[in-house]
Every structure is written in structure tokens, then in C-alpha cells.
Amino acid sequence: MSPRQGGRVGAPTSPDGGSTSPARPTRRQFLKVSLSAGGGLVVVLHGPWANGNSAAAAAGVQTTSDDFRAGPFVTVHPDGSATIYAKNPEIGQGVKTSLPMIVAEELGVAWESVRVEQAPYDPDRFGPQYAGGSTGITTNWDRLRIAGAGARHLLVAAASNRWGVDPADCSAANGVVAHGTGAGRRELAYGELLTEAAGIQPPDPESLILKRPSEFTIVGTSRSDVDLKEIVTGRTRYGLDYRVDGMQFAVIARAPTFGGRVRSFDAKPALAIPGVRQVVEIEPLDNRAYMSGGVAVVADSTWAAIKGRGALVVDWEPGPHATESSETLRDQFSQLIEGKGEVVRHDGDVDEALSSAVTRLEAVYEVPFLYHATMEPMNCVADARGDQIEIWAPTQVPGLCVALASIVTGVPREAITVHMLRAGGGFGRRLMAEYAAEAAAVSKATGAPVQVSCTREDDMRHGYYRPAGMYRMSAGLDGDGTLIAWESNVSTTSRHAFRGDEDTAAETEVFPDALPGAAAPNFRVTYAPAETSVPTGALRGPGKNATTFVEQCFLDEIAHASGQDPVAIRRRVIGEPRELPYRDHGGPTFQTGRIRHVLDVAVEESGWNRSLAVSSDRSGARPTGRRGRGVAAHMMFGAYVAHVAEVTVANDGRVRVDRVVCALDCGIVVNPIGARAQVEGGILHGISAVLHGEITIADGGAVEGNFDDYPLLRLDEAPEIEIHFVESSEHPQGLGEMAFPGIMPAVCNAVFDATGVRVRRLPIDVAELRFG
Amino acid sequence: MATITLTVNGRLHTVDVEPDMPLLWVLRDILGLTGTKFGCGKALCGSCTVHRIRSGVATAVRSCALPIATLDGAEIVTIEGLSDDGSHAVQRAWIEEDVPQCGYCQPGQIMAAAALLAADPRPRDAEIDNAMRGVLCRCGTHARIRAAIHRAAAGGGDR
Numbered sequence: 001m002s003p004r005q006g007g008r009v010g011a012p013t014s015p016d017g018g019s020t021s022p023a024r025p026t027r028r029q030f031l032k033v034s035l036s037a038g039g040g041l042v043v044v045l046h047g048p049w050a051n052g053n054s055a056a057a058a059a060g061v062q063t064t065s066d067d068f069r070a071g072p073f074v075t076v077h078p079d080g081s082a083t084i085y086a087k088n089p090e091i092g093q094g095v096k097t098s099l100p101m102i103v104a105e106e107l108g109v110a111w112e113s114v115r116v117e118q119a120p121y122d123p124d125r126f127g128p129q130y131a132g133g134s135t136g137i138t139t140n141w142d143r144l145r146i147a148g149a150g151a152r153h154l155l156v157a158a159a160s161n162r163w164g165v166d167p168a169d170c171s172a173a174n175g176v177v178a179h180g181t182g183a184g185r186r187e188l189a190y191g192e193l194l195t196e197a198a199g200i201q202p203p204d205p206e207s208l209i210l211k212r213p214s215e216f217t218i219v220g221t222s223r224s225d226v227d228l229k230e231i232v233t234g235r236t237r238y239g240l241d242y243r244v245d246g247m248q249f250a251v252i253a254r255a256p257t258f259g260g261r262v263r264s265f266d267a268k269p270a271l272a273i274p275g276v277r278q279v280v281e282i283e284p285l286d287n288r289a290y291m292s293g294g295v296a297v298v299a300d301s302t303w304a305a306i307k308g309r310g311a312l313v314v315d316w317e318p319g320p321h322a323t324e325s326s327e328t329l330r331d332q333f334s335q336l337i338e339g340k341g342e343v344v345r346h347d348g349d350v351d352e353a354l355s356s357a358v359t360r361l362e363a364v365y366e367v368p369f370l371y372h373a374t375m376e377p378m379n380c381v382a383d384a385r386g387d388q389i390e391i392w393a394p395t396q397v398p399g400l401c402v403a404l405a406s407i408v409t410g411v412p413r414e415a416i417t418v419h420m421l422r423a424g425g426g427f428g429r430r431l432m433a434e435y436a437a438e439a440a441a442v443s444k445a446t447g448a449p450v451q452v453s454c455t456r457e458d459d460m461r462h463g464y465y466r467p468a469g470m471y472r473m474s475a476g477l478d479g480d481g482t483l484i485a486w487e488s489n490v491s492t493t494s495r496h497a498f499r500g501d502e503d504t505a506a507e508t509e510v511f512p513d514a515l516p517g518a519a520a521p522n523f524r525v526t527y528a529p530a531e532t533s534v535p536t537g538a539l540r541g542p543g544k545n546a547t548t549f550v551e552q553c554f555l556d557e558i559a560h561a562s563g564q565d566p567v568a569i570r571r572r573v574i575g576e577p578r579e580l581p582y583r584d585h586g587g588p589t590f591q592t593g594r595i596r597h598v599l600d601v602a603v604e605e606s607g608w609n610r611s612l613a614v615s616s617d618r619s620g621a622r623p624t625g626r627r628g629r630g631v632a633a634h635m636m637f638g639a640y641v642a643h644v645a646e647v648t649v650a651n652d653g654r655v656r657v658d659r660v661v662c663a664l665d666c667g668i669v670v671n672p673i674g675a676r677a678q679v680e681g682g683i684l685h686g687i688s689a690v691l692h693g694e695i696t697i698a699d700g701g702a703v704e705g706n707f708d709d710y711p712l713l714r715l716d717e718a719p720e721i722e723i724h725f726v727e728s729s730e731h732p733q734g735l736g737e738m739a740f741p742g743i744m745p746a747v748c749n750a751v752f753d754a755t756g757v758r759v760r761r762l763p764i765d766v767a768e769l770r771f772g
Numbered sequence: 773m774a775t776i777t778l779t780v781n782g783r784l785h786t787v788d789v790e791p792d793m794p795l796l797w798v799l800r801d802i803l804g805l806t807g808t809k810f811g812c813g814k815a816l817c818g819s820c821t822v823h824r825i826r827s828g829v830a831t832a833v834r835s836c837a838l839p840i841a842t843l844d845g846a847e848i849v850t851i852e853g854l855s856d857d858g859s860h861a862v863q864r865a866w867i868e869e870d871v872p873q874c875g876y877c878q879p880g881q882i883m884a885a886a887a888l889l890a891a892d893p894r895p896r897d898a899e900i901d902n903a904m905r906g907v908l909c910r911c912g913t914h915a916r917i918r919a920a921i922h923r924a925a926a927g928g929g930d931r
Binding site for chain 2: 222233236237304377455684715
């Protein structure tokens with residue numbers, strides 16, 4: 001029994017990188033106000049969402065109209081409390097708290113009186129809803145302020161009408177409108193003004209007076225995660241915890257080779273396992289990137305499903321890439337970086353400049369496939385009985401869940417509901433949505449609600465990995481040590497190519513406007529995608545998490561080869577404060593003054609010029625190995641980030657990161673404690689990748705299967721972390737991805753400082769660092 | 773099938789399940805206690821950590837690798853039973869230090885920390901590292917976990 005396959009998946013690109021740019025309300029919007037059934041004041045922001053359609057399309061949503069209704073974000077209740085919807089998926093990045101903080105700030109209520117509710121997936125009401133590209137804060141900042149300020153405007157107008165005074169003479173804070181001072185002071189609580197406020201003509205959003213940053217009382221203050229108590233008491237329901245009446249549990253047997261498919265299977269041994277109810281085949285989508293199919297075992301419990309799958313006998317057609325391995329891929333990369341790629345950018349004459357350079361360097365760098373390793377494996381609950389589908393998903397892209405569920409079942413998108421559940425980690429993995437396609441397909445086939453879940457081995461061996469790649473780097477300096485030529489010849493397993501997207505394969509893999517290369521007058525970037533069946537996707541700081549490692553380490557090599565300090569060469573490359581064009585995500589400009597400033601802060605706070613001997617590790621014990629310090633600085637999706645890392649390399653080659661200092665300029669910081677958490681997380685994620693992260697390929701499949709052969713950073717490996725945010729009133733940027741890429745080169749540069757051994761291939765090979 | 777009787781969070785339960793079913797799946801899929809999380813199935817990540825009580829002493833155990841057949845008559849405490857209302861010293865410290873990001877691993881972290889403090893009310897960093905390195909966190913809450921354990925220790929780890 002197989003579910004119907006409704007058609008080919010088009011090319012829903014994910015909002016995870018280069019194509020997503022911050023949206024601001026640039027066209028007319030208007031506010032609409034009404035009373036809810038419970039007597040609450042509902043304020044709805046209507047009007048076009050700038051870039052809304054492109055962002056929604058990027059999330060896999062086809063919008064029917066340019067005229068989004070945005071809201072209702074705010075309901076003010078008669079008791080003066082407010083309910084604010086959290087519009088985007090929460091995956092641990094903190095937007096369920098920080099986005100409503102923005103609304104509450106302008107609304108003028110005490111944060112303690114706010115109740116936050118997770119919005120359902122309804123982009124016609126809420127605008128684009130996804131978690132990707134670190135865009136949540138930066139693209140919603142203006143529109144959420146308008147939603148809050150519009151409600152405040154109406155409440156102030158209602159009070160001033162009642163008092164017969166000029167609203168400009170009134171103030172609003174903590175849910176109270178006030179007028180006058182001393183004995184003449186009058187106050188009205190928001191809850192007393194709702195009926196009158198609902199009768200007032202809503203203001204033109206462009207006429208609203210938003211607060212000055214100096215007036216903020218919520219934005220810029222630390223607020224705990226709104227789910228904090230639920231989490232520490234175990235009451236939060238993640239995807240795996242969701243239960244529906246009559247729900248069954250399923251796991252899927254997937255082909256051991258990427259690109260493989262079911263030839264035939266024998267369900268009888270599986271059905272003989274107590275608790276197993278059904279065995280159904282799930283056909284792959286035409287574009288396998290979106291669902292690769294397999295055989296689902298459906299049972300009364302997860303354990304019975306796992307045991308049933310163990311007994312299942314499947315004959316697999318291995319597919320066209322069954323002999324692929326990490327070695328065959330490296331051979332491909334090695335050939336493809338020899339100048340055979342597409343020229344993505346060429347300024348000046350690189351060949352001429354390199355041949356005339358006084359100092360010339362070449363080096364080849366490599367990065368492995370990386371696994372996301374969300375602690376909650378992929379899973380989804382779907383109820384596809386009848387002509388409607390209901391989906392409960394920990395996802396970053398509810399829109400893509402709808403699109404894929406519609407394709408695999410033939411049920412129209414309008415009849416599909418997605419509930420966004422708090423996700424046990426995302427990191428870009430949940431920008432794909434095969435779990436929703438699988439759950440919908442299995443539920444449709446069995447006629448019962450089902451939870452499809454992955455074991456750790458399923459999740460690790462059937463991921464969408466950070467692309468592997470190889471980078472041939474060349475640089476030339478003149479007699480003054482000035483960088484006059486830079487060339488990157490790059491080959492990776494492009495995720496655009498994997499998905500068959502129309503965007504060029506290079507787009508997610510190289511960033512030709514980024515420093516340091518773009519600072520060289522003679523500059524060339526070439527790119528050639530490798531042919532592979534290994535699934536790839538976006539992982540935290542996609543593309544950047546490879547190029548930043550390569551470029552910031554190679555710049556360090558250039559510094560040492562030309563007798564320059566690693567900080568001094570960076571200041572030289574960055575140059576005077578100015579705006580450079582930057583056409584990727586985070587642009588349209590690259591502000592060199594901001595990167596220079598965070599570099600200076602990190603250098604100063606780390607004590608760069610002090611001897612490392614005076615430092616000690618966290619426990620105060622004297623370091624017993626070789627110590628070193630390294631630096632990196634780059635722009636990441638519009639934020640400017642610098643890292644200094646200190647390491648100790650033991651005589652047996654093991655690397656311990658002792659201390660990290662990170663300086664960031666991300667504009668206004670909405671929730672400092674949440675912002676720091678994101679930076680801490682990015683740093684530890686990066687250290688984990690540098691020390692341990694690698695998926696290897698053999699016989700057409702992924703070798704590693706669980707945390708014994710794919711280790712993650714453990715508590716005893718975590719360094720001291722110091723974070724410095726630059727005070728700023730610039731438009732806020734996201735933070736989820738910003739601190740991840742730069743820590744990798746900072747650590748590797750520190751390893752070089754300690755040992756004289758240059759790490760050009762990740763993860764770090766301990767054997768190369770042994771001493772004596 | 774095996775009939776197993778065990779105490780979970782002070783309540784006696786009798787379950788009729790396959791004898792090799794790990795405690796984790798009994799808790800989650802049979803008893804409906806979903807606060808204990810699945811992470812690896814091989815006692816490698818600690819997300820499934822619960823307490824087994826013997827002679828009144830709580831020991832942290834990985835429920836994903838503990839066949840139910842070995843637990844007849846056992847006493848188990850899960851995150852739902854650590855306190856009624858989040859008032860356990862470790863939970864309070866987790867709140868004060870704003871430890872969680874995604875939060876998925878935190879029930880396992882909290883149960884491991886509570887067992888550590890029950891055995892050693894004033895652990896040093898090295899002892900914390902040693903006791904807690906078995907519970908993975910992917911979001912990077914490591915520093916806050918250390919701080920929260922010190923805070924709970926200073927406030928007196930009850931239980």
C-alpha cells in the first residue's frame with residue numbers, strides 16, 4: 001500500500017542564507033482595531049509586508065496576495081493584561097520571548113502582565129513564519145513595534161478623549177495612561193479604555209511615534225524564556241512528546257545508500273513482533289531531496305516499531321552512487337579546485353599579480369560533512385484521516401511542511417494545518433521538512449494519526465549535512481607586505497545542486513564580496529560543485545562556517561609568512577572606516593568601521609599583548625601543555641564578530657580551549673541574556689566541530705551513527721567565555737548563527753601559535769600535534 | 773510479554789510489556805510521562821536520565837538502556853516527580869541562571885545534577901564536570917549548567 005504521490009516538488013528554497021534579506025515595512029500599512037468576544041482589544045496590522053512574498057516563497061509558501069494581514073499580535077484584556085502572539089517557530093533561539101518583547105515595549109505594558117502564545121501557522125495573518133538566516137529579530141523589528149505602538153496610540157487617544165486633553169500631553173507606561181503631574185495627575189488603566197479605544201479611527205502607521213532607544217524599558221533588559229518553568233519541570237511538549245488520541249508510533253527503514261530505494265520487502269517478520277500493527281511502503285518524491293522514501297513500521301509504541309523494523313527484511317536497490325566514499329569525493333575535489341570552476345568574481349589580473357608578488361603563498365584547506373545533531377531527533381505527528389490534514393511539527397519551516405504534505409497526499413494546501421511545537425534544537429536541520437512528508441504519507445496510508453520518529457542512527461545517517469569541500473588558496477604580497485592578490489578555487493557538495501534548485505550552485509558556498517579577499521585589488525573566486533548523492537543542507541552560518549575557517553586561517557598564514565602580527569594584518573586589510581558593497585545576506589554594505597571596532601574590543605579584552613603564561617585554565621591549575629592564542633574577525637549576516645581563543649595543546653596532541661573572548665556588533669540587543677546564550681551556543685558548537693565533527697562516507701552511506709563515533713563537546717571541554725556586545729542604536733540583527741563560524745579559525749590559529757602546526761583540514765588531527 | 777510492577781514518582785504502576793522494552797519507552801509511551809527525553813538509545817547522551825532510588829538514595833540512571841524486566845519492584849523518580857511545582861533546589865537554580873536554550877536536554881541535566889548534589893552537596897568544578905559530562909547539550913548551556921549547580925549547592929541541595 002503506497003500513498004498517492006501528487007507531483008514533483010518544485011524548488012522551494014530554504015530561507016537559510018544568501019537569498020534572504022531583512023524586510024522592513026516600506027509600503028503603506030494600516031492598523032485595524034476591534035473588540036474580541038471576551039471584551040479584549042484586538043489590534044491588527046494590515047498591509048503589505050516588505051519582502052514578505054519573497055521570504056514566504058523562500059519558506060516554501062506560495063502567497064496568493066500581496067496584501068498580508070499581519071496579526072493579531074496583540075490582545076489587551078479588560079484586566080489590563082495582554083496576550084501577544086509569538087509568530088515564528090521556537091527552536092532554542094529565543095524568539096518566542098524576544099519577538100513579543102518588542103511588541104510589549106511599544107505597547108507600554110509591564111512584561112509581567114504579558115502572556116505569550118505560540119501563533120499557529122497562518123502567514124496570511126502573521127506574515128512570513130520561519131526560523132532561518134538569523135532573520136527573526138531583524139525582519140520583524142519594525143512591524144512588531146508598529147503593532148505595539150498602534151495599540152498604545154489608541155489607548156492614549158481614548159484616555160485623552162475622556163479627559164478632554166491633548167493626547168500629546170499624555171504618557172503611557174505599565175498599562176496605564178497618565179496626564180498631568182503632582183496633585184493634578186490623572187490615570188486610567190488600559191483595561192478601562194478598551195471599548196472607547198476600539199471605536200477610534202486607527203492611525204496611519206507612518207504617523208506613529210515610536211519610542212527612542214533611551215526610552216526602552218523592556219527591549220535591552222534581560223527577560224527569561226517564557227517557557228522556562230515548563231522546561232525545568234518537564235512539562236514542555238516537544239514534537240516527540242506530542243500525543244493525539246488513537247496515535248500510533250512509526251519508524252522508517254531507509255536505504256543504506258544515499259539514492260537507494262526499495263526493490264521489495266517482506267513485512268511478515270515485522271508483523272510478528274508484538275505491538276506492530278502495519279508495514280507500509282513510502283515512495284520517494286521525484287525530487288528525493290525532499291523525501292527519500294522507505295518502509296514504515298507502525299506500532300503501539302516506539303519500541304515495538306523499532307523492534308519491528310529490526311525484523312523487517314528489505315531488498316534495497318543501491319542506486320547510482322553506491323561506491324561513493326570520502327576518498328572518492330576528495331579525489332573529485334582535488335581535480336575540481338585546479339581552476340576548472342565557474343569564475344564567480346574576478347577583479348584586476350590575479351595571474352599577473354601573483355607572478356609579480358614578492359611573497360606568494362598557496363595552501364589547500366578542507367572541511368568535512370557536519371551533522372546537525374539536534375538533541376531531539378527529527379519527528380512529526382500527522383493526522384491525515386479524511387480530507388483535512390493536521391500536523392504537529394518541531395520545524396523551522398511550517399510552510400514547507402504544508403507544501404510537502406500536500407504533494408505526498410494530494411490534499412490541497414488550504415486543508416492542511418500546521419502547529420509549531422517547541423523544537424529540541426534546529427541549527428538549520430529543520431529547514432528541511434521530510435519528517436512532515438513522511439508523517440503525512442504514513443498517516444494517509446494507515447488511516448490513523450501517527451508519530452514518525454527517528455532513532456539517533458536514523459537521524460545521523462540520513463541527515464542533510466553541512467557540505468564538505470576543498471579550497472585551494474593563493475595570495476600575493478608586495479614588498480611592503482600589502483595584500484595585492486587573493487584567489488580561492490573552491491569545490492564543495494553544493495546544497496543548491498543537491499536540491500536541484502534554480503539558484504547557482506556557488507551561491508551558498510562562496511561569498512565573493514567578503515573580506516579579506518575583496519580587499520585585494522587582484523581577486524578571483526572560482527567554484528565547481530562536486531557530483532555526489534550525499535544530502536546536504538544549511539547548518540548554522542551556512543557556507544560561512546566553511547569559508548570563514550579557510551579565509552581567517554589563510555590570512556593567519558599570510559601574516560606569519562610576511563612577519564606581521566595576526567591582529568595588525570587584519571587591521572590593515574580592514575582599512576579605514578568605509579562602506580563596501582556586499583551583495584550577500586547581511587548586505588547591501590559591509591561597514592569596515594564596525595568590524596574594526598569589534599576586532600579592537602576582542603583584542604583589548606583578551607589581553608592580546610599580555611603573555612599567555614599568566615593565564616591559567618578554569619580550575620586554576622597550571623597548564624601542562626603548549627599554549628597559544630588566535631584571532632578571527634568577520635561579518636556574519638549583518639552582524640560583526642571577532643573572536644580571540646586561547647588553547648592548551650597537550651603533549652599527546654589533545655587540544656583544550658581554555659578561554660574565548662568574543663566581541664559582537666549586532667545593533668540593538670533586544671534580550672541580553674538570550675543574546676548571550678546564542679553567542680555561548682555558537683562558540684561551543686564551533687569548538688565541537690573543530691575538535692570532533694566529521695561525517696565520513698563509505699559504500700555510498702554515512703558511517704557514523706551515534707554519539708560514540710560522532711562525539712559532541714562535553715561539559716569538561718567547555719572553556720571560559722567572555723562576551724562583549726558593542727553599545728549600538730543601529731537596527732538589530734539576529735544572533736543565532738553569528739558566533740559559530742569565527743571560533744573555528746580562532747581556535748586553529750591558536751593551535752598554530754601553540755605548536756607551529758597549521759590546521760588545514762577539519763576536524764583537528766591530534767596525531768599531527770603530538771610533541772616529543 | 774512480562775508483567776512488571778514498579779513505583780514511579782511515588783505511584784505504583786503495573787505494566788504488561790515486552791521484557792526488553794527500555795524503561796524510557798515505558799515511561800513515555802505506556803505511562804505518558806514524556807518529560808524524560810529520548811536522545812540516543814545507547815546511554816551516550818544522558819537526555820533520558822532518571823533517578824533510581826535504593827535504600828532512600830537516588831542514583832542517576834539512563835532509562836533508554838535499562839530493560840524493564842530488570843526493574844520489577846524498582847522505585848523510579850522522573851523530572852515530573854522531582855518536585856510538584858519546580859521548587860527543587862536544582863530547578864530553582866536552573867530558573868535563576870536561565871540555563872535552557874531549546875531545553876530538550878535539560879530534564880536529563882537536572883536529574884543528573886540533583887543526583888550529584890544528593891551525593892556531594894558541595895561539588896567542585898572537576899566533580900561537576902565528571903558527573904555531568906555524560907549529559908550532552910547541543911545548544912551550549914555548559915557554563916550555565918556549572919553556575920546553576922554551584923548556585924543549588926550554595927542554597928542547599930535538598931533531597
